[in-house]
Amino acid sequence: MATRIVEPEAGPRSKRAAILAAAVDCFGETGFEATKWSIVAERVGIGQTALYHYFESKTHCLLTIMRLELKRSHDKFTETTADVTDPVEALRAAVRAAYDVSDHEVLQMRILHNHMDLLAGPRKSKREEAERVEARRLVQLVERDWTNLLVRGMSMGVFPLRDAQLLGAGVLGLIVSVWRWYRPSGPTPLSEISELIEGACVRMVAT
Amino acid sequence: MATRIVEPEAGPRSKRAAILAAAVDCFGETGFEATKWSIVAERVGIGQTALYHYFESKTHCLLTIMRLELKRSHDKFTETTADVTDPVEALRAAVRAAYDVSDHEVLQMRILHNHMDLLAGPRKSKREEAERVEARRLVQLVERDWTNLLVRGMSMGVFPLRDAQLLGAGVLGLIVSVWRWYRPSGPTPLSEISELIEGACVRMVAT
DNA sequence: AACTGAATTGAACTTGACTCAGGTTGATCT
């Protein structure tokens, strides 16, 4: 009964991408609740009601942003760890990849993790619910990405045996906790954060 | 110019505590945005407008909940680590204390960490802003709690030297990341989580 | 030129937080 998500093929004068970009900026800087939907329209240069041609609701737009970001994260993990056999090296590469992001992607991360709770309960409308379900599926995929990495390391005897699921959640939680406070304009460069967290993760998992 | 927060001494028929309790339940289970302010009133057994006798706004109530929870966290940290001299033992005690909470406190934690972003920007109304500023101060205190613990361990030579501020943020981030997904009704008991995270924190900080 | 579907709009609707002008209650004092 799952409603498939068909990424709408952009008509030549579609403003969907522009809306998503503007929404990421607004939601990321000002916060989802605090930004008026009409402001997003203004930035794109259309009337507020035109937004509803592309998104069913403000929340539908938010959920779409979250899903896209989750997909990006999952894909990036997969491609960076694919050809690394040593678990420790794979873990290091995965952490580095997690922090190898543009400023715009930082905003997407912030939006995603500030609204994870949205994925818990069901939505009323069809298209919102479809996005939510897909996003939840991707969350589980990402969690599995990390736990599988740990399981592999444990079965190879490189990592001590522990509850991989729980430890995976911990590693992931540590990594994404950064997006709550990190600001590109802040005093700490992302490279420095990346290095410290990389080390912390390895110590956490190995010994 | 800072407006002090005077905890209103409860008149004998004040419903303030009842409202806070009901709000924690609602906001924690249903989410802040999703719960109607009027439902909270209903639960307490008063009309919606009576809420405004105690809180300036729905958000003011939320900020109050957050501030109270932050104070509780800070106080608990302080009292559990006060008489522990060994840094490793202090760290272990602090982590265990962080997870030694009632179901109601779990909800408060969830609410707190789901709305941390509220503390970033300034508020329009006086009393909201006062709560926000106080909450921000408490956040900094809690962060200092953890970094100080690390600094002490490092200067005693028990922990290797690292950026204590960043590492402290990491430890704290790891610990509180649990509140995003943990449910008392879930499959994993808090005791198990506590043990795993305790070990992870020690490894992260020591070697 | 007629047709089609995507894109857009102004005006109206809905919902839920909040205001206001007063009314009730009950602890305390004389």
Place this chain on the structure above:
DNA sequence: AGATCAACCTGAGTCAAGTTCAATTCAGTT
């Protein structure tokens, strides 16, 4: 007991922001 006064409460209404809807424009096709 009765008066008093602040704390407490309410119904009716306001307002802002998200959303709906019927009608219109626009670009490309036949």
